[in-house]
Each structure stands twice: as structure tokens, then as C-alpha cells.
Amino acid sequence: MASAEQPKPGLPTGKLNKAGLMSFLSAQGILVFFLLGMIVFSFFSEQFLSQSNIMTVVRQASIIGIIAVGVTVVIIGGNLDLSVGSMLSFSTVLVVDLHDKIGPTNAILLMFALTLMIGAVNGFLIGFLRLNSLIVTLAMLSAIQGLVLIYSGGQNVDIANQEGTWFAFFGRGYLGGIAVPILIFGLLAILVQIVMSRTGYGRRIFAVGGNPMAAVYSGIRKNWCVFSTYLISAFCVACAALVLGSRVMGSQNNVGQGYELLVLAGIILGGTSLLGGAGSIWKTVIGVLILGFIQNGLLLMGYPYYTQWIVTWVIIILAVWLDLANKRKRLLTTHS
Amino acid sequence: MTSLKGFFRGKTSIQPIWIFVIAIFIFFSFMSEYFLSLGNITNILVQTSTIGLIALGMTLVMINGNIDLSVGATLGLAASLAVGLQEISMTLAILAALGSGMLLGAINGLIVWKTGVNAFIVTLGAMLGVRGLIFLYTGEESFYSMNFAFSDFGASTIGPIPVLAIIFLLCTLVMHLVLTRTGHGRNTFAVGGNPEASIDAGIRLGRHMMINFIIVGFFAALAGVLLASQMGAATPNLGRDYELWTITAVVLGGTKLTGGFGSITGTLGGVLAIGILRNGMNLMQVPAFYVLVILGAILISVLIIDKKLNAPSTKEVRI
Amino acid sequence: MNPSQENHSQDSHSQDSHSQDSHSQDSHSQDNLAHGGAQKRQPIDAQPVLQLKGITKRFPGVVALNNVDFDVRPGEVHALLGENGAGKSTLMKVLAGKHQANEGKIILGGEEMAFENPKHAKRAGVVLIHQEQSLVSEMTVAENIFLGSLPKKPGNRVDWRKLREDTEKILATLKCGFQHDDLVGSLSIAKKQMVEIGRALVFTPRVVVFDEPTASLTDHEKPVLYDVIDSLCQQGVGIVYISHRMDEIFHLSHRISVLRDGEYTGTVNTADTNEDEVTRMMIGRSLELDHASKPGEFGETMLEVRNLSVKRVFEDVSFNVRKGEIVGMYGLVGAGRSEVAETIFGLRTPSAGEVVLDGEVVQFRSAHDAVVSGVALVPEDRKDQGLILGMNCRDNMTLASLSGVSSMGFMKSGEERAVYDKYHQAMKIKTPSWRQKVGNLSGGNQQKIVIGKWLNTHPKLLILDEPTRGIDVGSKSEIHTLVKDLAKSGYAVLVISSEMPEVLGLSNRIIAMYDGRVTAEFDGDSVSEDELVQAITGMAGSSPPKAQAG
Known part of the structure; x- marks a missing residue:
């Protein structure tokens, strides 16, 4: 018994440097891509790295970014939210339409309340009734889009007096030289990142996404946690609607269509796993910015906007393949 | 409740979706005189054939434990190719369209197989990328078919029955046989139901996944060609949101997202349920938006009922 | 004996x-x-018919098999x-x-195989009948038996008739009460196992x-x-x-x-x-039970379970645990022991009976309630129920006591580290760093993290379900010592185990369960192994065996 081989915990000790570099490369593959892409674009367009262009890109990316922050929380908690696109249509149409009817303050408050209510419905169905999040939010995607159309009677809405309302501040305003959408995106990202990484709440969400059963066995109220992630997601959508409605000062009734997929593409590009229990807001911010820069860079190089979709596809495939090297290694080490 | 359970779950019982289909069928035949006419019923079949064809392939992919979000884009690309290449040769155009679908399916399948990454991610990327390819190819223009043989085909009938409906029903029959009678079909269930056991039994997981992705790609492309022939044209946005309709139909039909369970007959029921709802509400002059809401509500209700029926409350730990 | x-x-x-x-x-x-x-x-x-010679198998960090020989005769x-x-x-x-294998030979019928x-x-x-079931529950018995080798007709069509005939031949030798077209998901566990055996008979x-x-x-x-x-x-x-x-x-x-x-x-x-x-x-030694080191001073009753039942799982279970006492719950897998623990912990709803904790009747609606009231459960399945494998050691350790290491909802990383360091040292957990993901640790160290997690909630009652399952001998005895020390320091401890030496070596009292019932209660020092075995195999009590076991 004395000479029995003890299982040795930990990682292999030798070749740490080389292995470290390799794992850094594969873990940060997205970042490497990002930098390479920036360099290439800056060769082809002088404008690309100019301050004003960067600001433009970030501002354009901010709506997807704001939503992506919320969806990242849902994904870390182990679920998905496909209904954010329809919710964005809903909230934008609502706030724009109500602006002239009940005034901007009331419109904003009512819009936030109703958006959160939709989030609560999602959260109730997925958190407390424990239904499959993919199908529930798919169903909600369709149902909410229907609600928007019923509400608007299929008409587009807009704000009559576009110059004379402080509502313009959220989408068009500047504060200290920085566009307000960027500020909202940045503040939200920092806030949620702090919540996820520094608070007990964030820790619980990671636990629930990582292993729901073990989270419950640790006394974590899993159902509430899942429920709350959908409130966060809805809150972020409401913020995005504020920015979008204010920037456009009007809304088509399907304005958010397809956003759920762009948001997911950004999150995946950032490297947050869809399996839950891992990921970070930073990654998502980077992923969304990559999407934005691809779009912008390709436009500046004279390619039509839809080429970014093709490039995004290719990048997702490459990212997935890079991730594979990582996973092979992980599979080996957790084999029991 | 127990008898209801037995009724829903028993070996030879009627699938619940068919009860629903029959119920709304009866409902609408009372609500609208026109509903029961032969013209309207064949119309429903034609209207559902597009989603229906894709849903056939999607059923296999989902039983296999995967999902394909790129079917709408695949449909759009095939439609554009089928119309756009007609100037060169009709045969070439249709072969290229069907081939593109199978190729895209093969690419999706290959990536899912080789990387083991969630098909959701892989096909989401393809959904964006393929739509980009369509725009690139068409230059955001709609294509119109100058070949009347092509556009007539979409409206042609054999006897009183439209050709599109016949194609759809034939494909349904074939896929039903493939799924229930062939080695590939049975292994598709095995792989989705218990991947590890399947590997142990020597079933080649990747091959079956590939084949199923190619099948769904083929059906999406076929649906695209037929839709283009119906319209005599192809628009670059054709097929947008079709993936959602398709998945809704398949899930309504009882196929489980987790894999290992489902049927073509159920999917046919799901497709018809959506088709009848749309058609019937249209006849009752309910705005199309309401269909979206009702569809969402039905989908969620199906999930809740399924959960309630399958939850043995006392034996399970509360989590 | x-x-x-x-x-x-x-x-x-x-x-x-x-x-x-x-x-x-x-x-x-x-x-x-x-x-x-x-x-x-x-x-x-x-x-x-089969010989294994010098088999060595290494996993990263562990030598699972070292130069093992084995043979089987026909x-x-x-x-x-x-x-x-x-x-x-x-x-x-x-x-x-x-x-x-990394090294060694497999010789089957005189031929070396790889x-x-x-x-x-x-x-x-060579066929392995799995411990875990490896069946596809939505398929029929016949399809499961011939999984991966379905008889085919030309065109990849399944030859259903041959499948049925072949299956019926196999089922006839198994003499089991199910049909070739039964869905495997609808069979009992025993019958599923028969299906697995049927699979072995195909080749x-x-x-x-x-x-x-x-x-x-x-x-x-x-x-x-x-x-x-x-x-x-x-x-x-x-x-x-x-x-x-x-x-x-x-x-x-x-x-x-x-x-x-x-x-x-x-x-x-x-x-x-x-x-x-x-x-x-x-x-490596004969059983020497260290009765002397068991805790000996007991306080008032901490847990009292009265006629607790969960329908179709267990029935009429009563026992108590005092402060400073280790009570062992002994029984075979499926006797309902874990389920009793889960019910006390608020994870199952009792259909009858009550739980009294520290003098108060409690009705937990969730595990959260139980944790707040001072119950801790080290669960049976470490990987599925005990740990978040992708999380690091520190985060797992504080998971059940997050409010204790945070203020206003914000984590206090200094205190978190202190908690980790405390249990890391006290239990001699072997990890290179707190940042290590627990998935990379050995079973023994993982278990110590789970125990640490619960100790940090300062529970009134500590329930350990199979605390040493699947861990190495060294850690095992460390955990045993730890449990005894915990009881001596005043914890009320309930240990569930299916290993007799563990139960005998730890417990002051032993509750034997069989088929969802408590069959006997023994004094931990004077009970004989015979008595225990009889109690958990249903021969001591007069209760008739029930049809369905948990």
C-alpha cells in the first residue's frame, strides 16, 4: 500500500513555455485574427484606423453590442435567447409610437416595463417551467413579431417633431465628445462584467450554467437565476431600443429582424461557448467589435455590405477549428 | 390522466399533432364554406410543400441530434441559381441549384463531424454566409424566369392535383421509408439517442451526420427550385425565416431537439397544422400577424404539455 | 467468520x-x-482462452494500470x-x-490482438456488459441488440424478418419476459440488462x-x-x-x-x-477497525426523522442523529438511502412524516432552504452533483457560502482566498494552485473540495453520501479521520455508505436499510458483520420485499 502510485493532480510540468505559448495562441486566436485583420484593412484604407472611423464603427456596433451583453449572460447561465430580435422590434416600435402620444418620459418607462415583462415571460417558461430555451425563445420570436404587427397594424411608425425632443439624445447625442450609444454600450458592458466577475450573483450564474445539478445541490436557487438572466437580457434589449429608436426617430415594424443571429455571431466570434458556464462580457465586446470592423473595413475597401456575412461565416469556421485544438487537449486531461 | 398518457405514448397511438390537425380541420370547415373545397385543400398542400420539403430533411437532422439553421439561405441560393442559370441551360440550372444545396449540407456536416462543435453555431454561420453569397451572386437583384416551361411547371397539375403537392407527398413517403426501413434511418435514431453506445456498436457517427446534412441541403434546394418555379422568379431574400418555420413544424410534429426521437408522419402533421392554420385564418380574414402569435403560443403549449406528461413527479429530484 | x-x-x-x-x-x-x-x-x-500480459495504462497524471496480468479459461x-x-x-x-493499453499484450485464443x-x-x-446502460431507449429490443449490425437486404434496407427471427432466438436463450418489439425505454433496469446481455450473444x-x-x-x-x-x-x-x-x-x-x-x-x-x-x-491489510478513535461524547438530538416517506421510493423511515455523533446508514445501492438524504436536504417532497432539525419541525421547499437552515449534503455523485468541473478550486469551495464571503453582493476576494487556504491546509488538498480547474484533480482531492465547501457553511448537520467512493486509499483514510474529528468537534454527522468497513469504522450507531425501509438499528461498536449483512439483505426484518425497488 505504501508504494502505491498516487494520482498526481495538475498539469504536465515540462515544456511549460512552449505549451503556454501554443495554448495562448489557440485561446486568443480570435484576438490574433482581429489584429491581423486590422493590419490588413489599414493597409487598404488610410481612413480605417483614423479616430473618427473607429468611433463610427463602435457607434454602429453599439446596438448589437448592447443586446449581446445581455444575451451573453443568458448563455453563461446555460440557455439561449433567440427572441431578442423580435423584442428589439417590439420595444423600438413601442417607444417611438408612444413618444408622441404620452411624452418621451412615459414612453421610455412604459417601454422598459413592457420589455421586462416579456423577459419575465421568457424567464418564467425557461426558469420555472424548465422548458427548452431554444424552442421557447423561437416561439417567442414569432409571437412577439406578431404582437408588433398587430400593435402597429403593419404600419411603420415615426416621431413627428424630430428636432424638438430630448429623446434624440440617446441615439444622436454626444457627451464629452463621445457618442451616447457608445457610452451606454460601454457602461452596460462594464457594469455587467463587474456583476458577472465580482458578485455572488455572477458566480451563481456561472455555476448554474456550468452544472445545473451541482448548483442546485449547493443550495443555489437555479430557477431564479435562470429567470433573472432573461430579465437582464430584456433590459439590455430595452436599452438598445432606446438607442435605435432615438437614432432613427422612427421604426419599421421588423427593424430587429435577424439581430438575434448577428448578436449570436458576435458572441461566438468572441469565443464564449454556447454550452454555458464559461465566457465573459469582454469576449463578447471584442466579438461584436470584430463584426463591426469587418463590416466597416470591407465597406471602406469598396465591397458591398453583405460580404461581411461571408467573411463572418469563414471566421466562425476558422474559430471553431482553432478551438478544436484546445478541446482535444482538454479531452485528454479530463479523461477519467 | 393515466389513460391519456397511455393514449399519447402507446406504441400504436395516434400522434397528438394529428389530433390537433383533425381538430382545426373540422373547426375551419365549419367556419368557412370554401375551406373544404378541393381547390382549397390542394392549395394548402401546395402552400405547405416548401416548408414541408425542408422539414423532411430537418427531421432527420434533428433526430440525429443536430439542427440546421442555414436551410432558408440554402433555399434562396438554390432558387437564384435555378432562375439565374436558365439562360445557359435549364438542366444545368436545376442541377447546379440542387448541387449547391447538397454541397452546403456537406460542408455543414463535415464541420460538425470533424470539430464536434454544436451544429447550431456551424449552421448559424452558414446561414449568414450563404445569404451573403446569394447577394453576391445576384447583386441584390431579383431574377425573373423567361422560360415559361419552368414557371408553368409550378402551376401544373396531374388530374386535379397540383404537381407540387404530388412531389411533396412522394418525398414524404420516401423519407418515411428511409427513416423507418433503412440501416441509415435506424442508425440516425441510434446516434441521436445514445451517441456513445452507437460509437461502441461501431456505427460511424460522422458519416450518418454528413448524409443527413446533405439530405436536408438537398431538400432545401429542391424547395427553392419549386418555389422559384411557382413564382417564376427568385428574390435575394427568398427563404428568410424559413428555418424558424421549419423547426417549428418539426418540433410540433413531436421530434425532440435532444435527438433520438421523431418521425416523418409527425412532421407531416406539424407542417399541415401550420398550413391549415395559415390558410384557415386567411379564409376567416384574420390578419396574418395573428398566425404568428398563435403559432408561438401553440409551440409553447406543446412544450408544457410534453413536460407535464413526461414528469414523474415523485421519483424525480426537485431541481 | x-x-x-x-x-x-x-x-x-x-x-x-x-x-x-x-x-x-x-x-x-x-x-x-x-x-x-x-x-x-x-x-x-x-x-x-484469453490472456492479458503486462498491461499498463496511463492517463495524464495517473497510472491507472501498472503491469497487470490476467487470464480467463473457457x-x-x-x-x-x-x-x-x-x-x-x-x-x-x-x-x-x-x-x-500503453504497454502489454492481449492474447485471445493464442493470437495476439490489438x-x-x-x-x-x-x-x-470479447464483449463487455456495461456498468452504465448503453442502450438507445427510443428503439426496440431487437434494434438495440443488433445496434450497429442490423441485418440488411440490398439497398441498405433493414431485413426486419431476419432481425425478428434472430432476436427471438437470442431472447429464447435468455428466457426473459419481454418481446423483440418492446421499446427499451419502457423496460425495467433488470430487463435492460438482459438486452445488453442479448447483445453479447450476437457474435x-x-x-x-x-x-x-x-x-x-x-x-x-x-x-x-x-x-x-x-x-x-x-x-x-x-x-x-x-x-x-x-x-x-x-x-x-x-x-x-x-x-x-x-x-x-x-x-x-x-x-x-x-x-x-x-x-x-x-x-493490503486485514480489517482492523479503529473503534477507539470514534467520537464518544454526544450532545442533544440535532436531527430527528419521524416516519418519513416518499411514495414509491422509501417508507416510514425514522431515526435521529445527536450532536457529536456519527450515524452510519448502511444498505445496498437502491435501498433508498440517498433518497432519504435528499428528502432531508429539501430536494424531494415527503409524502408523509416530518423532519425535526435542532428542535424545530422543518419543511424545506428547496435545497436552498436546507442550506440556510444548516443542513449540508456531500452528494453521492461527485462529478454530477458535487462540483462544477469547469470552475476553479476556490470558486467551488465557496459556492455554498457565497453570502458569507461577500458584502452587498460583491465578492471579497481576500476572504475567499482565506477560506480556500484554510481548507486547503486543513485537508491537505493537493493542487498546484487555487486556479486549477477541479476537473483536473484526482477523486480524493475533488471530494475534499466538496467537503470543504460544506464545512464553510458551518452546518448543524453534515450528511455524507458515499464519501469515499472511487477515491484512492490514502485520501480515503484521511477523509475518515476528518469525519471523526468533525464529529468530535460537535458536528452531527450522517454517513451513507455501502462499504461495511467504512460504516463499522466510523459509526456510533448504524441504521440498516433494505428496500426503502429501515430494517434495524445497531450499536456501532457491538454489532456483528453477520447481523449487518442480514439487515441490509432483507433477512433480519419481517417486512416482505416490495415489488418495485428504488
Whole structure:
């Protein structure tokens, strides 16, 4: 018994440097891509790295970014939210339409309340009734889009007096030289990142996404946690609607269509796993910015906007393949 | 409740979706005189054939434990190719369209197989990328078919029955046989139901996944060609949101997202349920938006009922 | 003293009628046994059909098997024993092609083989009946039996008629009460196991490995399994039989081999040995129970369970645990022990009875309520229920006491580290850093993290469900010492275990459970092993066995 081989915990000790570099490369593959892409674009367009262009890109990316922050929380908690696109249509149409009817303050408050209510419905169905999040939010995607159309009677809405309302501040305003959408995106990202990484709440969400059963066995109220992630997601959508409605000062009734997929593409590009229990807001911010820069860079190089979709596809495939090297290694080490 | 359970779950019982289909069928035949006419019923079949064809392939992919979000884009690309290449040769155009679908399916399948990454991610990327390819190819223009043989085909009938409906029903029959009678079909269930056991039994997981992705790609492309022939044209946005309709139909039909369970007959029921709802509400002059809401509500209700029926409350730990 | 054997003789007695009518040639030894004799099977003299030589298997950080030899003769049952984590399952996975050995040879029928995958091994005639079920529940019995090798007609069409006929032939030899077209998902666990065995018969097997086949079988289902094994033996198939249950092993086997910590410790003829010797081979010493170090001073009653029931799971369970006391709950897997613990912990809703904690009747609606009220449960399944494998050590450690290491919802990282360091040192957890993901730790260290997690909630009642399952001998004794120390410092401790030495070595009192009921309560120092075994196999109490076991 004395000479029995003890299982040795930990990682292999030798070749740490080389292995470290390799794992850094594969873990940060997205970042490497990002930098390479920036360099290439800056060769082809002088404008690309100019301050004003960067600001433009970030501002354009901010709506997807704001939503992506919320969806990242849902994904870390182990679920998905496909209904954010329809919710964005809903909230934008609502706030724009109500602006002239009940005034901007009331419109904003009512819009936030109703958006959160939709989030609560999602959260109730997925958190407390424990239904499959993919199908529930798919169903909600369709149902909410229907609600928007019923509400608007299929008409587009807009704000009559576009110059004379402080509502313009959220989408068009500047504060200290920085566009307000960027500020909202940045503040939200920092806030949620702090919540996820520094608070007990964030820790619980990671636990629930990582292993729901073990989270419950640790006394974590899993159902509430899942429920709350959908409130966060809805809150972020409401913020995005504020920015979008204010920037456009009007809304088509399907304005958010397809956003759920762009948001997911950004999150995946950032490297947050869809399996839950891992990921970070930073990654998502980077992923969304990559999407934005691809779009912008390709436009500046004279390619039509839809080429970014093709490039995004290719990048997702490459990212997935890079991730594979990582996973092979992980599979080996957790084999029991 | 127990008898209801037995009724829903028993070996030879009627699938619940068919009860629903029959119920709304009866409902609408009372609500609208026109509903029961032969013209309207064949119309429903034609209207559902597009989603229906894709849903056939999607059923296999989902039983296999995967999902394909790129079917709408695949449909759009095939439609554009089928119309756009007609100037060169009709045969070439249709072969290229069907081939593109199978190729895209093969690419999706290959990536899912080789990387083991969630098909959701892989096909989401393809959904964006393929739509980009369509725009690139068409230059955001709609294509119109100058070949009347092509556009007539979409409206042609054999006897009183439209050709599109016949194609759809034939494909349904074939896929039903493939799924229930062939080695590939049975292994598709095995792989989705218990991947590890399947590997142990020597079933080649990747091959079956590939084949199923190619099948769904083929059906999406076929649906695209037929839709283009119906319209005599192809628009670059054709097929947008079709993936959602398709998945809704398949899930309504009882196929489980987790894999290992489902049927073509159920999917046919799901497709018809959506088709009848749309058609019937249209006849009752309910705005199309309401269909979206009702569809969402039905989908969620199906999930809740399924959960309630399958939850043995006392034996399970509360989590 | 040979309790299991005694036990066995009674066991067989209850199944007497069955053994007599279903056994033909080979059954005389069992019949003798059944009538009180202690005659064991004599070794079979034949060239081995299968030999494993010098098998070594390494996983990152662990040598799972070190130079292991093993062989099976045709027509014999060769039992393979070893504690949890000794490498039995790994050895069998190597044999069946699930793992590939780093060193060593597999010789089947005189030919050296290299199995690349399970199907390859199966084709060659080596079949593993899994511990975990590996069936597709939505498919029929026939399809499961022929999974991966369905009979085909041209055009990849399944030949249903041949499938049915072949399946019926196999089912006829198994004599089991289900049809070829039953859905596997609708079968009982025992019948599912029969389906797995049926799978082994598809290719004419030469060696069949049973990995803990009776773990989930009820007593009246076991004889069917024994019959199948006998009939395989008569056809000259070599059987490898892995089990923890001494009675079964001495009943069935011709020879016994033992693994300890991944090393081969020897092979003995069943007829020439006894349980003490085998036990010594397994754990490297004979059982010396350290009664002296048990806690001895008890305070007031901390937990009182009164007539607790959960429908169809367990019934009318009553016991209590005092401060400073270790109460052992002993029983076989499926006796309802874990379910009792989960009910106390708020994870199940009791259908009757009540739980009194620290003088107050409590009705927990969730595990959260239980944790807040001071109940801690170290669950049975470390990986699924105990840990978030992708999280690091520190975060797992503080998971149940997050509000204790945070203020206004914000984590205080200094305090978190302090908590980690405290238990890291106190329990000698071996990790390079707190940042290490717990998935990369050995079982023993993982378990210490789970225990640390619960100690940090400062519970009134600590429930440990199989605290040392699947962990190495060193950590095992450390955890035992730790549990005793905890009780001495005033914790009320309930330990659930299916290992007799553990229960005897730890407990002040022992509650025996069988088939969802408490059958007896014993004093931990004076109870005999015989009494315990009888209590957990349903022979001590007068309660009739129920039809459905948990």
C-alpha cells in the first residue's frame, strides 16, 4: 500500500513555455485574427484606423453590442435567447409610437416595463417551467413579431417633431465628445462584467450554467437565476431600443429582424461557448467589435455590405477549428 | 390522466399533432364554406410543400441530434441559381441549384463531424454566409424566369392535383421509408439517442451526420427550385425565416431537439397544422400577424404539455 | 467468520425452487450451497482462452494500470475484485477495446490482438456488459441488440424478418419476459440488462465481461442472471465477473483475481480461499477497525426523522442523529438511502412524516432552504452533483457560502482566498494552485473540495453520501479521520455508505436499510458483520420485499 502510485493532480510540468505559448495562441486566436485583420484593412484604407472611423464603427456596433451583453449572460447561465430580435422590434416600435402620444418620459418607462415583462415571460417558461430555451425563445420570436404587427397594424411608425425632443439624445447625442450609444454600450458592458466577475450573483450564474445539478445541490436557487438572466437580457434589449429608436426617430415594424443571429455571431466570434458556464462580457465586446470592423473595413475597401456575412461565416469556421485544438487537449486531461 | 398518457405514448397511438390537425380541420370547415373545397385543400398542400420539403430533411437532422439553421439561405441560393442559370441551360440550372444545396449540407456536416462543435453555431454561420453569397451572386437583384416551361411547371397539375403537392407527398413517403426501413434511418435514431453506445456498436457517427446534412441541403434546394418555379422568379431574400418555420413544424410534429426521437408522419402533421392554420385564418380574414402569435403560443403549449406528461413527479429530484 | 457466505446460503434458499428447475448439469454445487453447505466451485483445468500480459495504462497524471496480468479459461467464471478506483473497470475497457493499453499484450485464443474499438473486440468475441446502460431507449429490443449490425437486404434496407427471427432466438436463450418489439425505454433496469446481455450473444462470444451486473438488480432478478452466466459457461465461454459483493463472487466464481491501486496482487482458486484472504489482498491489510478513535461524547438530538416517506421510493423511515455523533446508514445501492438524504436536504417532497432539525419541525421547499437552515449534503455523485468541473478550486469551495464571503453582493476576494487556504491546509488538498480547474484533480482531492465547501457553511448537520467512493486509499483514510474529528468537534454527522468497513469504522450507531425501509438499528461498536449483512439483505426484518425497488 505504501508504494502505491498516487494520482498526481495538475498539469504536465515540462515544456511549460512552449505549451503556454501554443495554448495562448489557440485561446486568443480570435484576438490574433482581429489584429491581423486590422493590419490588413489599414493597409487598404488610410481612413480605417483614423479616430473618427473607429468611433463610427463602435457607434454602429453599439446596438448589437448592447443586446449581446445581455444575451451573453443568458448563455453563461446555460440557455439561449433567440427572441431578442423580435423584442428589439417590439420595444423600438413601442417607444417611438408612444413618444408622441404620452411624452418621451412615459414612453421610455412604459417601454422598459413592457420589455421586462416579456423577459419575465421568457424567464418564467425557461426558469420555472424548465422548458427548452431554444424552442421557447423561437416561439417567442414569432409571437412577439406578431404582437408588433398587430400593435402597429403593419404600419411603420415615426416621431413627428424630430428636432424638438430630448429623446434624440440617446441615439444622436454626444457627451464629452463621445457618442451616447457608445457610452451606454460601454457602461452596460462594464457594469455587467463587474456583476458577472465580482458578485455572488455572477458566480451563481456561472455555476448554474456550468452544472445545473451541482448548483442546485449547493443550495443555489437555479430557477431564479435562470429567470433573472432573461430579465437582464430584456433590459439590455430595452436599452438598445432606446438607442435605435432615438437614432432613427422612427421604426419599421421588423427593424430587429435577424439581430438575434448577428448578436449570436458576435458572441461566438468572441469565443464564449454556447454550452454555458464559461465566457465573459469582454469576449463578447471584442466579438461584436470584430463584426463591426469587418463590416466597416470591407465597406471602406469598396465591397458591398453583405460580404461581411461571408467573411463572418469563414471566421466562425476558422474559430471553431482553432478551438478544436484546445478541446482535444482538454479531452485528454479530463479523461477519467 | 393515466389513460391519456397511455393514449399519447402507446406504441400504436395516434400522434397528438394529428389530433390537433383533425381538430382545426373540422373547426375551419365549419367556419368557412370554401375551406373544404378541393381547390382549397390542394392549395394548402401546395402552400405547405416548401416548408414541408425542408422539414423532411430537418427531421432527420434533428433526430440525429443536430439542427440546421442555414436551410432558408440554402433555399434562396438554390432558387437564384435555378432562375439565374436558365439562360445557359435549364438542366444545368436545376442541377447546379440542387448541387449547391447538397454541397452546403456537406460542408455543414463535415464541420460538425470533424470539430464536434454544436451544429447550431456551424449552421448559424452558414446561414449568414450563404445569404451573403446569394447577394453576391445576384447583386441584390431579383431574377425573373423567361422560360415559361419552368414557371408553368409550378402551376401544373396531374388530374386535379397540383404537381407540387404530388412531389411533396412522394418525398414524404420516401423519407418515411428511409427513416423507418433503412440501416441509415435506424442508425440516425441510434446516434441521436445514445451517441456513445452507437460509437461502441461501431456505427460511424460522422458519416450518418454528413448524409443527413446533405439530405436536408438537398431538400432545401429542391424547395427553392419549386418555389422559384411557382413564382417564376427568385428574390435575394427568398427563404428568410424559413428555418424558424421549419423547426417549428418539426418540433410540433413531436421530434425532440435532444435527438433520438421523431418521425416523418409527425412532421407531416406539424407542417399541415401550420398550413391549415395559415390558410384557415386567411379564409376567416384574420390578419396574418395573428398566425404568428398563435403559432408561438401553440409551440409553447406543446412544450408544457410534453413536460407535464413526461414528469414523474415523485421519483424525480426537485431541481 | 464468514458472514457473506452464511448470508448466501439463506439467499439461495429463498430461491431454491428456481435453482432446482432451471439448472441442469452444473447446478449441483449450487444446490449443495443452497442446503447449507459451503462447497465452492473447483477451478477448471484448461488452456486460457484469453490472456492479458503486462498491461499498463496511463492517463495524464495517473497510472491507472501498472503491469497487470490476467487470464480467463473457457467455461470458467473468473472474478475480478478490487476497491473502487483499483483499476478494474479500466482493465476491462482495455480488454474490450474502449481504451488502448500503453504497454502489454492481449492474447485471445493464442493470437495476439490489438483492439482499436469495441466493435472490433466484439467481432473477435470479447464483449463487455456495461456498468452504465448503453442502450438507445427510443428503439426496440431487437434494434438495440443488433445496434450497429442490423441485418440488411440490398439497398441498405433493414431485413426486419431476419432481425425478428434472430432476436427471438437470442431472447429464447435468455428466457426473459419481454418481446423483440418492446421499446427499451419502457423496460425495467433488470430487463435492460438482459438486452445488453442479448447483445453479447450476437457474435458468438468467447469472453464476456460483466461489470457489476447486479448493482441495480433486485433479489428475485439475480437468479435469472446467474442462469444466463451458467449457460454461457456450459457453452465454453469464459466469464469475467466484476463485483463488490463477496457472496456473489463466492457463489459464482471458479477463480478470483485482485487488483489494488492499479496493480495486480494475485489470483486464487475460490475453493482454496476465504473472504478474509481476499479482503487482505484487496486492501493490503486485514480489517482492523479503529473503534477507539470514534467520537464518544454526544450532545442533544440535532436531527430527528419521524416516519418519513416518499411514495414509491422509501417508507416510514425514522431515526435521529445527536450532536457529536456519527450515524452510519448502511444498505445496498437502491435501498433508498440517498433518497432519504435528499428528502432531508429539501430536494424531494415527503409524502408523509416530518423532519425535526435542532428542535424545530422543518419543511424545506428547496435545497436552498436546507442550506440556510444548516443542513449540508456531500452528494453521492461527485462529478454530477458535487462540483462544477469547469470552475476553479476556490470558486467551488465557496459556492455554498457565497453570502458569507461577500458584502452587498460583491465578492471579497481576500476572504475567499482565506477560506480556500484554510481548507486547503486543513485537508491537505493537493493542487498546484487555487486556479486549477477541479476537473483536473484526482477523486480524493475533488471530494475534499466538496467537503470543504460544506464545512464553510458551518452546518448543524453534515450528511455524507458515499464519501469515499472511487477515491484512492490514502485520501480515503484521511477523509475518515476528518469525519471523526468533525464529529468530535460537535458536528452531527450522517454517513451513507455501502462499504461495511467504512460504516463499522466510523459509526456510533448504524441504521440498516433494505428496500426503502429501515430494517434495524445497531450499536456501532457491538454489532456483528453477520447481523449487518442480514439487515441490509432483507433477512433480519419481517417486512416482505416490495415489488418495485428504488
